[in-house]
Amino acid sequence: MNGSTRPAALPPLTGGKLVLATLAVALATFMNVLDSSIANVAIPTIAGNLGVSVDEGTWVITLFAAANAIAIPLTGWLTQRVGQIKLFVWAILLFVFSSWLCGIAPNLPVLLAARILQGAVAGPLIPLSQAILLGSYPREKSSHALALWAMTATVGPIAGPALGGWITDSYSWSWIFYINIPVGIFAAGVTWAIYRTRETPTKRLPIDKVGLISLIAWVGSLQIMLDKGKDLDWFNSPVIIALTVFASISFVFFVIWELTEKNPIIDVKLFGGRNFLGGTIAISVAYAVFFSNLVLLPQWMQEYLNYRSVDAGLATAPLGIFAVILAPVMAKVMPKSDARVLATLAFLGFAGVFFMRSHYTTGVDTWTLVLPTLLQGIPTALFFVPLTAIILSGLAADRIPAAAGLSNFVRVFAGAVGTSLAATGWNDRTIMHHARLAEQTSVNNPAFTSALDAVQSSLGGSTSQAMAFFENSLNTQAAMLGLNDIFWLSAVIFVVIIPLIWVTKPDKASAAAAAGAGGH
Template sequence: MNPPKIAGAPAPLTGWQFMLGTFAVALATFMNVLDSSIANVAIPTLSGDLGVSVDEGTWVITLFAAANAVSIPLTGWLTQRVGQVKLFVAAILLFVLASAACGLAPNLPVLLAARIVQGAGAGPLVPLSQALLLSSFAREKSSSALSLWAMTATVGPIAGPALGGWITDNYSWSWIFYINLPVGLFAATAIWVLYRKRETPSRKLPVDKVGLMSLIVWVGALQIMLDKGKDLDWFNSPVIRTLTVVALVGLLFFVIWELTEAKPIVDLRLFTGRNFLGGTIAISIAYAVFFANLVLLPTWIQEYLGYRAVDAGLVTAPLGIFAVLLAPLMGKIMPKSDMRVLATLAFLGFAGVFLMRSRYTTGIDAYTLVLPTLLQGIPMALFFTPLTAIILSGLPPEKIPAAAGLSNFARIFAGAAGTSLMSTMWNDRTIQHHAQLAEQTSVNNTAYVHALASIQTTLHASLFKAEAIFETQLSAQASMLGLNDVFWLSAVIFIVIVPVIWITRPRGDGAAKAAGAGGH
């Protein structure tokens, strides 16, 4: 995606300013993305220290996600009122201030309030980081900048669990929030110094109060429904049914209102663009599958393979190796390539990785466990940047913050929905496999009787204890088979959605040129 040149616009950043600007913007993105996952592994410790149940502690994740989801699509409207640079720096400082409040929180209510503020501050960071990079760098360097941005966006969720586990084990859960302070203050200072003279025009816009309130209602209801659905047994719970109705009715009202409002708070008309529509659908579905697996794999590793949180995080860490190494190469390849081809290769690569994982067994060794994760870094490098370029291509600069905000909103929400759906599928398939395997545990089954006898002999266990041990092994096998089904379906989804990429226009399309894109 190359931003169109505008008469009177500041000259592109070069030299050390280019390097520092890219690093500072990417660092702010990394801080945000990291914080979305770093708290997950600390919930048990955090809950114990604050004297609440683990279920209550998970609201630390839920409310952050809800506030984040609400604020992301507001980025375009806020940018027009405040300006890109001021809004970006203000969002970083709000995030830092809320992080300090989280670390100092003496009880759960204070912590939850601080997490809501932190989530609200985090919302504009990702879309504005994309907009700032595209508006500040020369056309020939915009691909490199986007590649470096994508590297931080993908490494954050990978590093989060490992870093969160290490900090919690060795220090205190408060430090998972305190580490944001030096990072955020450095990023805010560097960005203000480099970008303050590159501020975009601001104008007074009327506040679409009805649109804003309906957005808060349906997004909040849907986010809480997705986060708490599994814990409350989904639609068997009146709470989940009520949240679902509120979310659906609120969404319908919101769409109708925003499409008929003269000055909408979220520009839904962006979906009339073929590249925005196709690119957003493709990246959202792909991210839903990718993120769900990123959550489920460490969970299985900890629960059924006996890994510590830190070790489970380290198993997933190789995912970032190729993503980091290939980022500079992507910056050189993209200007000469068809983004649709690169994205297609990424989807096929993901499908191959998930097919490899669908052959996992309970006796898996470390090499077999890590190899697909390492290889997944290759399609990771081909994933975010080309699809982001497709989504933002053909848009004038003033539309980019709104487009980036709306597409990131769809992607992040898809990630939450995908995690909930895949987690439910894993649970249901595990129950089915357990029932099928349990049918073989009969005294008339010679293999079963021999297995019990072997356990009794090897462990000097009673029959009762041998049956308990066998049940544990059976449950682990059922869980493995259920997860294999998830991996297999993930591979199929990546193959099936490839055609979605090809509804978008290629680089150099006449319509894109007319819109002033000048290519991806």
């Protein structure tokens, strides 16, 4: 939910002050976006250093996203309570503090607690950075402000994996969090120095305490259920059954309460609009698939292809190249185009990229890995702005902040859920492929026994060594086939959700305006 807008009496910033202010606000955005991707390539290292499985290491990403999602709808209420500038500066400083806690974490529970805090305080940073930037530029230059913001938000996914990999390999994974400290202190200091006299008016508003508690209850229990499901053998575990029942009851109670509450924390009635409903489901499902694959790809490269963290990061970094190049083009094309056509092209582009990946082999070369990632930047540039325009088009101006906040909440939480489901799906498909391949490794299979003899003679070792070699090859092949299944399913999902775009009927003029108001 975007914060209050700048009072009309305050003039736009000019000259060096505007440049410095834009840099400070952009750095806060960059720091936040960077942190959602920088940990992706470090997960295997973090898991190894803390003595936990890679699946448990993935909670570092999913719990951050879940906490972030819960905090987003609170932004509007907090802005009106404490003021836009104070909230933004405090959010940056608390983000810095939680980053330090992440860096010094001696074990996984402490790291997860710090990541939950970090995700929660990061909630206001994205919507407030947009609102503050828009308030710093003349109204006629608002598209320039949003283009600068979008480029900053897009550079994060380019820099994140490569920077995270280099830091992890060269120093320690703790430094992927410590790097936020100087950046955040600079951004907070400059923002306060320039904007403290431009604070927005505040007023005491009631907060929907019951709605907030029930939101935390169902989001938290659902995320824990998804993250712990595999370890506890899913619904054979009474813990998982209890979490599922609790999440379901909490969710139903939350929806009923929000429909009847005078000042709801989330305006669920927005889902009554076809543009909002279709657009939000489409962007959320798409983002869940998009983000979960960004997490799994570097993990697979490090675990099974023996890539170093930095190399896995560099191989996934090209995603943002076309996204940055095409961002200003999109700003010009968007007002003259049907947002539904652009979003459809984006989904078809994503489907093509994931279909390319579904043909990977264990001997895949670097260029074959990098090419789909590079091409993925094209649909990424076509992805957010048209769908945001669809979601917000046709809404009254006073409902746009609530709608932007709610759609962002659903999208970010979908990213966390999608990552948990994709990791579980990859594991299940890997086990299935392993069992099928293992059926061939029988002493009654002449092809296998002759291959075993050949390996044994080439290695000059015992039968047990040759069998160990085969087992390792079998694990690698099974993981590859399992991941290919995830890629193929991802491509299918992008095609299947295209009709959601076409149930909407956005007005072209209001769609372009809404995209400017809502941002990412």
